[in-house]
Amino acid sequence: MPDRSSDARRLHAAADFAAAETAYLDALASHPQDTELQHDYAVLLMQTRREEQAITWFERTLAVRASIDSSLALLLCLRATGRIAQARVIAATLVERVPGHAMAWLLKGSLDVIAGAHAAAEPALRRCVQLDPRLGEAWHYLGEALQALQRWQEAIQAYRVSMHYQPAEIFNIALCSERAGLWHEALEGYRRMLRMYPDRANVMVRLAQAEAMCCLFEEEAGTMTRLHQRLTSSSFALAADDHPEAFPLAYLPLANTLRADLLRRHAASIAQRASNHASRRAARRSCSAALRRLRIGYLSADFGEHPVGELIQGVFAAHDRAIVEVYGYSLRSHEGDISRRIRDGMDHFRNLESMPSTGIADLIRHDAPNVLIDLGGYTQGARPEVLALRPAPIQLGWLGFIHGHQAPWLDGLLLDEWMQPASAPWPYEDRVLHLSTTVFPGCPQSPGRMDRKRFGLPKDVPLLASFNTSYKLDEELMRAWVSILQQTPSAWLLICVPEYARVGFLHNWRRFGGPEHLLFGDKLPRAEQADRAASCDLFLDAFRYQVGATAVSSLAAGLPILTRTGDTPLSRSGTSLNCYLGMHELVCADTASYVAKAIQLATKPGALSALRLRLDRALARTDLFNPRRSAADVEAICQRLTRTP
Incomplete structure (x- = not known):
């Protein structure tokens, strides 16, 4: 049989992939141990979007001989197929072997970002751009890491470099400008992005949010009309990666059916990201309350100076310790009186700011709470992908995102009979669990003293x-x-x-x-x-x-x-x-x-x-x-949900 390896490589170089594949397979039949042929054939599989098959061939090659090129290509395939945990182990080993290889650092940093390990990603990506500042992808992932760490100006700088290679980075620059409170810069960025991509629903929603923040009522109405027209057009379909942010959808004017569809789409993208991180292991079912106290876990980025923190600060200490053990999972570090009061009110407090989402889910799963209550929903700093990994047998949403979630990972939303009456329409798939009092907890507060002169307010007028x-x-x-x-x-x-x-x-x-x-x-x-x-x-x-x-x-x-x-x-x-x-x-x-x-x-x-x-x-x-009011309400619902039949 003639040697087809030269033909395979020639056809491959000419992008005649079908003919090249036939030639590669013929050549491999004659030379099954040829690792260079194996590598080249795996590259063809990768180029034709068959990454799973390519992974098998790259692993076969690497089992015989160490190859930087095969290792890098394997990491790209693992990243593309969502096998992030496996890829991170390989990437960590690779940068130790070749510390001067920019691409190795890029892949390590990007995998850390995808896994939610943003603090670990930053030094890897800075090392990458130090070695090769022309790698636009590295600047993008560095921007993502800094953005997640809420270092908005540094993130903007990284995205600006990346924008030389990818003009759509203006969207991320606008988003970071928004987070930094630079709303007029955010407005201009979203408008530029919409001129480039006029059908992007996620850009329209962000632009409408920025217009709302600046009280530009006419502009907001125009943007939302445009969005409604796009979503209801029979000839329009959202791009696969177009996932409008959920929080503005909760209040911007939009038909409930469209809002529900967009929220469902947003939740599906989160579920997909979660499935890419790691395979889900079932949360352990807890034993009967007769054998031990009910474990209630609270997950939040807002255990400090934040409206959620202010409202809930007294609830944790108010739980009845005869029946409840309280776990706190903090997604962001806080200081001050409120954060101290919250920490002191819990039996177990975990600061998880720098931990990736899979690690958080594993830690919660190890603690084995009976019920995990998410206080963030889709608000800034929340990590719904942790909930999507199902670390607890029962998971509820409360307080942070008071709206339908369309989240299959939640077993219920805690609302009250006035906020969501049983007789009122509910266009969402989430199950509503009614608290017996108002949804808002409270704590003792000073009554305040009237003093109009001090604040420059007019006297003797309504x-x-x-x-x-x-x-x-x-x-x-x-x-x-x-x-x-x-x-x-x-x-x-x-x-x-x-x-x-x-x-x-x-x-x-x-x-x-x-x-x-x-x-x-x-x-x-x-x-x-x-x-x-x-x-x-x-x-x-x-x-x-x-x-x-x-x-x-x-x-x-x-x-x-x-x-x-x-x-x-x-x-x-x-x-x-x-x-x-x-x-x-x-x-x-x-x-x-x-x-x-x-x-x-x-x-x-x-x-x-x-x-x-x-x-x-x-x-x-x-x-x-009285914070005991809400604590007792939550206990009653959790006991009812965990009661053994």
């Missing part, structure tokens, strides 16, 4: 306020506020939106004919904010995304909250608190009644004072600020 951040506001809400002030000429409105949103806010305020009785306030430390809230008369809640942690602290300061109930959990959070307190008169069914109620309270002498007295009595007869 002072209305909103402490909602800018992206929670929308055109309908602003028109309602304008109507309220136009009909209560003595009233003033205090708004606390960030500096970057004020130009957009004022543009729309004047466009709608808003009066001059408008004040802007900056963010304050908690104690000072309590005093400022106590100095106001009525909190005007937002519509599409209502107040949460700020509502609890405002109520503690004696500030009543006027709400308009909506059709999503986030648009009913103020409703939840008012109904729990029995302040039903502050829950309005529509915008017209919201406006009318605000005018009534602001114009009738003594109405606001009487309302504050009613609120004081409601707070006195309920346990809104």
Whole structure:
């Protein structure tokens, strides 16, 4: 039989892959131990996207002789097929053998990033670009690592280098600019990206989020109209890698069916990433509560100065230790009083910031909690892929992402009867578990002291306020506020939106004919904010995304909250608190009644004072600020879910 190896390589070089494969197989039949032939044939398999077959041939080659090229190609195939754990072991060995090989460092760093080991990835990728600064892929993965470590400016610098090789990096630059609070830079970046890729849903969602943050109501509406048109077009299909971020979907205006589909798509991409990390091992079923205490684990990136941390800080210590053992899994390091209170309230606290997702899942699986409660959902810093790896037999979502998740790894979402009434539509696949009280936990808080002079607030006038951040506001809400002030000429409105949103806010305020009785306030430390809230008369809640942690602290300061109930959990959070307190008169069914109620309270002498007295009595007869309330609620649900049949 003639030697076909030369023919195979010639055909391979000419990209005649079918003919080359036949020639390779003929040659290998005659020379089955020829490792160079094995390597070349494996490369052909890799080039034709048959990585699983290529892996077998590369491993066969490497079993006979060490080869840098075969090792690198094997790592590329393992990365492409999601065999990340195996690839990381090989990559760690390879960089020890060839410490001066840039590609080896690139593969090690990229595999660390994919595994979620971002702190380990950074030095590997910096070594790579030091050896060969022209490797654009290395700059991209370095940007990913720095972004995950929340070093936004450094990430932007890395992405800018990578952008010389891949213009689409402008999207990542915009995202890091957003995280760094550089919203106008983020806006420009998303707009540039959308000009390059006009059909990308993920870019449209991010752009709409940035427009919402800057109170650009008309621009946001235009972007969302464009998104709706794309998603409902019969000739349009999302690209395979187009996964819009979930958090903005919870409040941006979009049909529920479209929102549910996009959330399902987002969850599927997370599940795929999780399956790439490692094979899932079943979580151990715990033994009966009669034999030991119920183990409840809490997973969060926000065990510190964050709205979730502020709300839940007292719950862990409030659990009944006769029946519960508490585990805390922290995805981000925090300092300060809140973080110390949270750590002290747990039986076991794990700081897992630098650990990859698979390692976190394995550690949780080893601890064997009966129930794992995720407090992050799809918010910044959360790691839903840990939940997707199924480290616990029962997994629940609570507090961080108050919305449908479409997450097959969750066995239930903890909501309440006002935030998601049993009779209300629920277009999501997640199972709703109703708490017996409001979804928001509380802890003892100082009531605040009224002092308008200290904050530069006008004396002897009805002072209305909103402490909602800018992206929670929308055109309908602003028109309602304008109507309220136009009909209560003595009233003033205090708004606390960030500096970057004020130009957009004022543009729309004047466009709608808003009066001059408008004040802007900056963010304050908690104690000072309590005093400022106590100095106001009525909190005007937002519509599409209502107040949460700020509502609890405002109520503690004696500030009543006027709400308009909506059709999503986030648009009913103020409703939840008012109904729990029995302040039903502050829950309005529509915008017209919201406006009318605000005018009534602001114009009738003594109405606001009487309302504050009613609120004081409601707070006195309920346990809104008692963390044991929520701890007992969670215990009851966990016991019910883990009860042996």
